[in-house]
Structure formats: C-alpha cells, structure tokens
Amino acid sequence: MAGEWGPDGADCAVAVTFDHLGEAAEIQLGSIAPDAPVGHHHSVTRELPALLAMLDEHSYSATFFVEAWNFRNYPDAVRAIAEAGHEVGWHGWLHEPWHRSSAAEIAESLRLSLDVFGELGVRPRGARPPAGLLGPHSVDVLAEHGFDYVSIAGTAFGTTLGSAARLPLLPYPWHAVDGAYYVPGFTRLRQPPGEEPVGPAGLLEGYAAIVDDTAAAGGCVGLIFHVPWQDSPDRVAAIGTLVDRLAADERVWLARADEIADWVRDHPADFPETAHTDRAPAW
Known part of the structure; x- marks a missing residue:
C-alpha cells in the first residue's frame, strides 16, 4: 500500500461509517412481517437524530450505507442525512444478503433501488453489499449500475481495485464492526x-x-456502526470520542468513504489492480 494518504500525506485513511435504517433488515430477517406497519422505527425517530447532532458537534461528515427501501419509507430521514452534509451510500434494497442471493434476486434489488434513487433525487456513489460479501456476484455488476466504489468485508487494512471494473474496494475487517x-x-468477531459484550470502552x-x-x-479501513445499536448516550458519545481522536492523530486522514475512493482513483500507480476474494467471519 501507499504510505501517503490525503492532502497532508498521512500514513493511513479511516472512514467512520454507519449501516442500517428503519425496519428493512428486520423484514429481511423475518422478525417482522413484510406487511407490518412501518414508519416509526426507533432508528429513525431516536438514534439517527442523536447521531446527526453528535456528528455536527464534532464537525465530521460521515458515510451512511442505507437500504434503499428507506428512500421510499423514510424519505425525510434520507434527506436529513444528505442535507447535513453526509454521504448516503447503498446497502441493498431490503438488506438481502448478497452472498446467499441469486443473480435474479440481485437484479431485482438493483432495479428497485435505482427506481427510488430517481424518485428521491439522492444517488449513492458507494455500495456496501449487505453482510459485506459479494459471494458469486462480481464487482462489475455494481459498476454497470452506476456505482463507483464498493465497501467490502474481509480484506483488512488495504485498498485494492476491482478486477474488470477497476472500482476502488474499501475494506473493513470483521472486528471493525460495532x-x-x-x-x-457477534462478540466472537473480536x-x-x-464471549461477552465489552461496551463503548472496549x-x-x-x-x-x-x-x-x-x-x-x-x-485504509472503514469503522462500522449500526444506527439501531446506538441506543444509549454512552454509545453515541463514544463515536464522538473516536472521531476526535482520529482527527487529532497525525497518522490518520479521517475522511468520508467517497473521498477515500476518489483518492485511490486519482492515484492509480499507488494501487495496483488486484482481484478480491470474500472472506467470511470465523465463527
């Protein structure tokens, strides 16, 4: 990897990112019915406003990877993220796990997503496949549908370019998930x-x-937080502490995921093209 990141030549790049919104993942997992009433999920009414206020206080523009189902069911929340200066990324339609989905299911997820992008006028540049794995599906599928970088699990501490599409692949290791x-x-991912949760200090x-x-x-690395799990003041405060520490660390270029992707794309000699292989968590 290149040893200089960002305009000040930092040793590494770090993005603080968020996943999930609303009932999308719960519908996908079957914990609530597809026709259950929606519109008042705690991640939208409580956690998201607290996170946006905290990020504003700490002057950090983050990346939120949101299931596109929310564009239709929580358009005001998606707009609030974008209008606060944060990047809105794509996290599937209804959090369908890519590594267990057929090509037809992936095509339908992308079709539905592109439709609502147009309806809301918010077009994500970055994609984070649900569960962080591509499985048998190619990065090229995402490039063909207009995405220009992909956030992938299982490749720690590096940044590579996808094979045919040459999309930047921005990685996160499994123990960088809250x-x-x-x-x-989930604690076995640490x-x-x-065996037991360790809380914000841990x-x-x-x-x-x-x-x-x-x-x-x-x-570079992405550090991941799930919006619904930031359900206490100490967890929200920990993210603010993290942002402040990263901003003060001379080794670190603290940036949004799209900014890191642009840096990779603008410095091709530093990032040779490398094929990506999914690596599932060791359970």
Missing part, C-alpha cells in the same frame, strides 16, 4: 474473540488497535 463489542453472538480500545495496524500497513 456488534463485535456490543451484541451477544480479536481475540470474546470498542474504543479495539478500534484503536485496528487504526494502529492500518497505519503500520499504510492502508
């Missing part, structure tokens, strides 16, 4: 794996180690 610190069952410690490794490798 559930590894907060949610029972390094080293754990998350900050784990993310600090990830940033150290990323800086040593001269790469």
Whole structure:
C-alpha cells in the first residue's frame, strides 16, 4: 500500500461509517412481517437524530450505507442525512444478503433501488453489499449500475481495485464492526474473540488497535456502526470520542468513504489492480 494518504500525506485513511435504517433488515430477517406497519422505527425517530447532532458537534461528515427501501419509507430521514452534509451510500434494497442471493434476486434489488434513487433525487456513489460479501456476484455488476466504489468485508487494512471494473474496494475487517463489542453472538468477531459484550470502552480500545495496524500497513479501513445499536448516550458519545481522536492523530486522514475512493482513483500507480476474494467471519 501507499504510505501517503490525503492532502497532508498521512500514513493511513479511516472512514467512520454507519449501516442500517428503519425496519428493512428486520423484514429481511423475518422478525417482522413484510406487511407490518412501518414508519416509526426507533432508528429513525431516536438514534439517527442523536447521531446527526453528535456528528455536527464534532464537525465530521460521515458515510451512511442505507437500504434503499428507506428512500421510499423514510424519505425525510434520507434527506436529513444528505442535507447535513453526509454521504448516503447503498446497502441493498431490503438488506438481502448478497452472498446467499441469486443473480435474479440481485437484479431485482438493483432495479428497485435505482427506481427510488430517481424518485428521491439522492444517488449513492458507494455500495456496501449487505453482510459485506459479494459471494458469486462480481464487482462489475455494481459498476454497470452506476456505482463507483464498493465497501467490502474481509480484506483488512488495504485498498485494492476491482478486477474488470477497476472500482476502488474499501475494506473493513470483521472486528471493525460495532456488534463485535456490543451484541451477544457477534462478540466472537473480536480479536481475540470474546464471549461477552465489552461496551463503548472496549470498542474504543479495539478500534484503536485496528487504526494502529492500518497505519503500520499504510492502508485504509472503514469503522462500522449500526444506527439501531446506538441506543444509549454512552454509545453515541463514544463515536464522538473516536472521531476526535482520529482527527487529532497525525497518522490518520479521517475522511468520508467517497473521498477515500476518489483518492485511490486519482492515484492509480499507488494501487495496483488486484482481484478480491470474500472472506467470511470465523465463527
């Protein structure tokens, strides 16, 4: 990896990103019925406003990867994210897991998504396939539908270019997901794996180690938070603490995901084309 990132030549690039909104993932998982009443999900009415206020206080423009279903069901929330100066990325239509989806299912997800992008007038540049894995599907599928970078799980601390489409692939390791610190069952994703949640202090410690490794490798990394899981003031405050620490770290270029992708694209000699292979979490 190149050792200089951003206008000040930092050792690494870091993006703080958010996933999920509304009932989309719950409908996909079957925990609520597809025809259940929607429109008042706590992630929209409570967590999202608190996060937007916190990010404004800490002067950071983040990336929110949102299921496109929300463009139709929570258009005001999607607009609020964009109007606050944050990037809106794509996280599937209804959080369908790409690595377990057929080509026809992926095509339908993209068709529905493109329709609502036009309706709302907000067009995501970046894609994060739900569950972070492409499975048998190519990065080229996303390029053909107008996306110009992809956020992928399983490739730690580097940034490569996709094969035919040459889309920047912005990585995150599994232990850079907040559930590894907060949610029972996900804690085995930590390094080293754990059995119990460790809370915001443990998350900050784990993310600090990830940033150290990323800086040593001269790469980039996405740090992931799920909007519905930021359901207490201490969790929201921890993100503010993280942003402040990253902004003050001379090794780090703290940027949005699209800004990092543009840097990769504008410096092709530093990022040779490399094929990507999904790597599922070690459960």
